[in-house]
């Protein structure tokens with residue numbers, strides 16, 4: 001077959017993608033060329049032999065933030081302590097350092113990242129490094145570097161070494177022109193933050209690498225995540241974590257969003273379980289590479305009402321941060337996650353009442369321990 005005709009046919013298949021019902025990459029991974037970092041044409045992309053019976057060798061980037069330590073502990077229970085490596089550019093607290101393998105890894109340093117993957121025989125990568133929505137607006141050039149350049153490094157290393165790659169996206173990947181109640185998986189995405197723009201970029205680049213190079217890219221759009229034993233890293237949904245700590249400690253909370261601001265939220269246990277479930281889902285069950293996941297949706301006033309049921313003297317006041325409020329007003333109020341439920345059986349466990357009970361129990365017992373010491 002003449003080369004030009006062959007290439008045209010392959011490109012046609014790639015562009016048709018899932019519309020023709022394909023659930024595997026439309027483009028054989030080495031058909032049109034090599035990985036983006038000029039790997040030789042005879043390089044074997046899926047060279048890391050990974051039998052489903054062997055546990056994966058996992059690397060978590062940006063692992064010292066709100067979600068990474070919990071993810072490491074969750075994955076270590078499943079795959080064994082030494083098979084899950086936590087990494088970050090910050091110094092780990094002692095209890096984290098002692099809990100399992102930790103290494104320095106800067107995602108902006110491509111060679112360092114590649115060395116880490118090679119030396120540790122990594123097969124699965126969870127890419128958590130990022131600057132979140134509010135801190136991203138305060139430092140756009142750093143957010144652009146970490147969230148976009150860093151992602152390019154991660155994608156290239158993952159493609160080069162045949163990794164299964166998880167990259168979280170967010171409700172922040174939608175904008176004021178997206179349907180907001182609920183936001184479906186596929187719709188207009190024109191976010192107005194550097195965080196949101198970088199996450200749409202990540203979704204598209206990951207999907208492109210899947211079709212172009214056969215990279216096993218998987219992505220979930222997380223709602224705002226609420227965790228008891230880790231602090232949020234500078235986002236718009238942070239209030240929903242901080243409120244519990246303040247309620248138990250002081251009986252009051254000053255909220256930086258307006259009382260009626262409705263946003264999708266999820267308890268961390270559901271988020272981590274969803275992350276593992278989509279990574280373990282058989283490839284043929286995934287009709288898409290990027291899924292919304294949802295659990296609950298509430299406003300600060302509704303959350304405060306639920307806290308009041310446990311702490312009758314609790315008081316909430318409002319001192320609105322205009323940057324965060326503008327961001328929240330452009331995000332979905334609710335998420336449609338029917339595709340995740342249909343394709344790989346996603347189901348959340350925590351609704352608002354269970355969330356509030358769990359969070360207050362944790363902070364209540366923490367503060368009782370502190371008082372006793």
Ligand SMILES: NC(=O)C1=CN([C@@H]2O[C@H](COP(=O)(O)OP(=O)(O)OC[C@H]3O[C@@H](n4cnc5c(N)ncnc54)[C@H](O)[C@@H]3O)[C@@H](O)[C@H]2O)C=CC1
Nearest residue numbers: 062064065066067106107128129130168170222224225233
């Ligand atoms: N926490 C949430 O509510 C949500 C989080 N996500 C996503 O989940 C992921 C994890 O989120 P969090 O743990 O909350 O973030 P976080 O902001 O708490 O932690 C991010 C980590 O990235 C690290 N980092 C920054 N620059 C780095 C670099 N050059 N190299 C390596 N690491 C670097 C930071 O030191 C930090 O520990 C992020 O990608 C975030 O966008 C998505 C939606 C909701």
Ligand SMILES: CC(=O)[C@H](N)C(=O)O
Nearest residue numbers: 132133170235236237
């Ligand atoms: C929802 C998110 O992505 C994050 N928590 C943020 O508020 O920036």
